[in-house]
Amino acid sequence: METSLDYNTERDQLIIPEYGRHIQKMINHAKATASKEERNKLAKAIIAVMGNMQPHLRDVPDFQHKLWDQLFIIADFDLDVDSPFDIPIREALEARPDPLHYPQNFPKYRFYGNQIKTMIDVATTWEDGEKKDALIIAIANHMKKSFLNWNKDTVEDIVIFDHLFELSNGALNLKDKEVVLAKSEDLLRVKSKFSSTNKKPVKKNNNNRNRKQRY
Numbered sequence: 001m002e003t004s005l006d007y008n009t010e011r012d013q014l015i016i017p018e019y020g021r022h023i024q025k026m027i028n029h030a031k032a033t034a035s036k037e038e039r040n041k042l043a044k045a046i047i048a049v050m051g052n053m054q055p056h057l058r059d060v061p062d063f064q065h066k067l068w069d070q071l072f073i074i075a076d077f078d079l080d081v082d083s084p085f086d087i088p089i090r091e092a093l094e095a096r097p098d099p100l101h102y103p104q105n106f107p108k109y110r111f112y113g114n115q116i117k118t119m120i121d122v123a124t125t126w127e128d129g130e131k132k133d134a135l136i137i138a139i140a141n142h143m144k145k146s147f148l149n150w151n152k153d154t155v156e157d158i159v160i161f162d163h164l165f166e167l168s169n170g171a172l173n174l175k176d177k178e179v180v181l182a183k184s185e186d187l188l189r190v191k192s193k194f195s196s197t198n199k200k201p202v203k204k205n206n207n208n209r210n211r212k213q214r215y
Helices: 017-032 036-053 063-074 090-094 107-112 114-125 130-151 157-167 184-188
Strands: none
Touching (some): 017 036, 017 063, 036 063, 107 157, 114 130, 130 157, 130 184
16 A cells, blocks of 8 residues: 655745745635636635734734735736735836945045045035034044054054045145044043943852851
């Protein structure tokens, strides 16, 4: 007596595995139904079952719209029923998204990051004054910190001033001013109230040491 086993590898591939094989069989049955009125009844019943399988998504906006889209996807876009929403198109779902263009403002000094260039561009538009001078010094200190994080060494302030002058196209010039940036050890120091230096020492229980022996 031989037993025929039905392996998953021999079955049709599940289009949306989260709903299981029974939902896919129900949709295939609806596709094979001749009467459109009966197909509409079956489609609504299948949507109800699919909604019960995803109760955590009931509060998500357009929940019913998502279920109907998934119904047509599982049906391989070959199900003639009346949908309350626009029927999805295969080409729209399979279309590849446009590639992301990452900003490359100054690839020569990538260790500073793109935000530094944005800050420099903003600083060049400010009017001369104390606020602009404070912003320029803050930018220079941040550049020095970024440089130290990348280099893990020391750096002279004149190097930061030269890079700032170059990235601003000569608009921000600290080379001729008596400006001293923060020290390297201060920029790299990690200050945290939860550091090991602030932890209180744990007292050991030495009661057993002073306890007298009974015997």
